[in-house]
Amino acid sequence: xxxxxxxxxxxxxxxxxxxxxxxxxxxxxxxxxxxxxxxxxxxxxxxxxxxxxxxxxxxxxxxxxxxxxxxxxxxxxxxxxxxxxxxxxxxxxxxxxxxxxxxxxxxxxxxxxxxxxxxxxxxxxxxxxxxxxxxxxxxxxxxxxxxxxxxxxxxxxxxxxxxxxxxxxxxxxxxxxxxxxxxxxxxxxx
Amino acid sequence: xxxxxxxxxxxxxxxxxxxxxxxxxxxxxxxxxxxxxxxxxxxxxxxxxxxxxxxxxxxxxxxxxxxxxxxxxxxxxxxxxxxxxxxxxxxxxxxxxxxxxxxxxxxxxxxxxxxxxxxxxxxxxxxxxxxxxxxxxxxxxxxxxxxxxxxxxxxxxxxxxxxxxxxxxx
Numbered sequence: 001x002x003x004x005x006x007x008x009x010x011x012x013x014x015x016x017x018x019x020x021x022x023x024x025x026x027x028x029x030x031x032x033x034x035x036x037x038x039x040x041x042x043x044x045x046x047x048x049x050x051x052x053x054x055x056x057x058x059x060x061x062x063x064x065x066x067x068x069x070x071x072x073x074x075x076x077x078x079x080x081x082x083x084x085x086x087x088x089x090x091x092x093x094x095x096x097x098x099x100x101x102x103x104x105x106x107x108x109x110x111x112x113x114x115x116x117x118x119x120x121x122x123x124x125x126x127x128x129x130x131x132x133x134x135x136x137x138x139x140x141x142x143x144x145x146x147x148x149x150x151x152x153x154x155x156x157x158x159x160x161x162x163x164x165x166x167x168x169x170x171x172x173x174x175x176x177x178x179x180x181x182x183x184x185x186x187x188x189x190x
Numbered sequence: 191x192x193x194x195x196x197x198x199x200x201x202x203x204x205x206x207x208x209x210x211x212x213x214x215x216x217x218x219x220x221x222x223x224x225x226x227x228x229x230x231x232x233x234x235x236x237x238x239x240x241x242x243x244x245x246x247x248x249x250x251x252x253x254x255x256x257x258x259x260x261x262x263x264x265x266x267x268x269x270x271x272x273x274x275x276x277x278x279x280x281x282x283x284x285x286x287x288x289x290x291x292x293x294x295x296x297x298x299x300x301x302x303x304x305x306x307x308x309x310x311x312x313x314x315x316x317x318x319x320x321x322x323x324x325x326x327x328x329x330x331x332x333x334x335x336x337x338x339x340x341x342x343x344x345x346x347x348x349x350x351x352x353x354x355x356x357x358x359x360x
Contacts (some may be wrong), residue, residue, distance in 0.1 A: 046261035055193070062230050097297050098293055100297065100300050101299055101323055101324065105300075107358040107359060111349045112349055114352070115352060116345075119200070119201060126193055126196075180356050180358075185199075185203055185355050187199045189196045190193075190196075
């Protein structure tokens, strides 16, 4: 009975060029006639590629894999792709603080637009969620002058909370933001 | 409840929010800049009565974190930054500049609120590159001398409080 571990080990040694001529012949014959065995060979190649990229191989095996893999275009491409993915993952780990900064900056812009001019942004957004409005009607509804309302509105539009077509409307993001605030504070803005 | 009443309730909630606020900047020997740092701390305490507003040098972690090396200021400041909601950095001293350089690439960099003189707003230099994309508040001499800068800081802290209440990362 043939054990999986032994079979994989034999394939691994074949890929690394560590078998005698007779042993190599047996494996090559089986690769050509048994599709499951061929698929196992591809899996072992993938594992060796991963081991090469992550540095899990001994120096000796690393040299062998490099020499064998990098001499065959298909395998070279596979190593290149795996390497690029590993590089990307390691970069994204290091660069996570940048994503956090961007997210914080976006949230800050969003909340700033709500609290500026003594929280007028929040008032306008809540009004627009109830019903779309004409720009000309808004100043009287929030009891402020038109230029101040215009500044606040621009900020709300920049933050993606409000959109202006014929009428001013609260966007999906605006609704989500209000709901999030209402849910966490227990204050209903109606 | 009408809009105005609801908004007033939200304002009160943000003012009552329990925030941990650090104020980094010039030390006791820095004259007017240290006075400014003290003023910022005092005004923040006044406007956010439930906030714990501290200078790093006044915090003692040795009781909270037994075993921490009291001379290891870098580790201590990392702890301070990790548990605070916002860290106001008055960028008028060498020490504050070095803290910004060190922590501006840390996972908690987004908590830094860096107060930078407007003369550095559009210069090309290594320090300004480090501060690029950070949360900066630019001020001029007049704003520094009057209460205007403090007003801007308080406004930013209101945003932080609303973010904390609403579950937004700031």
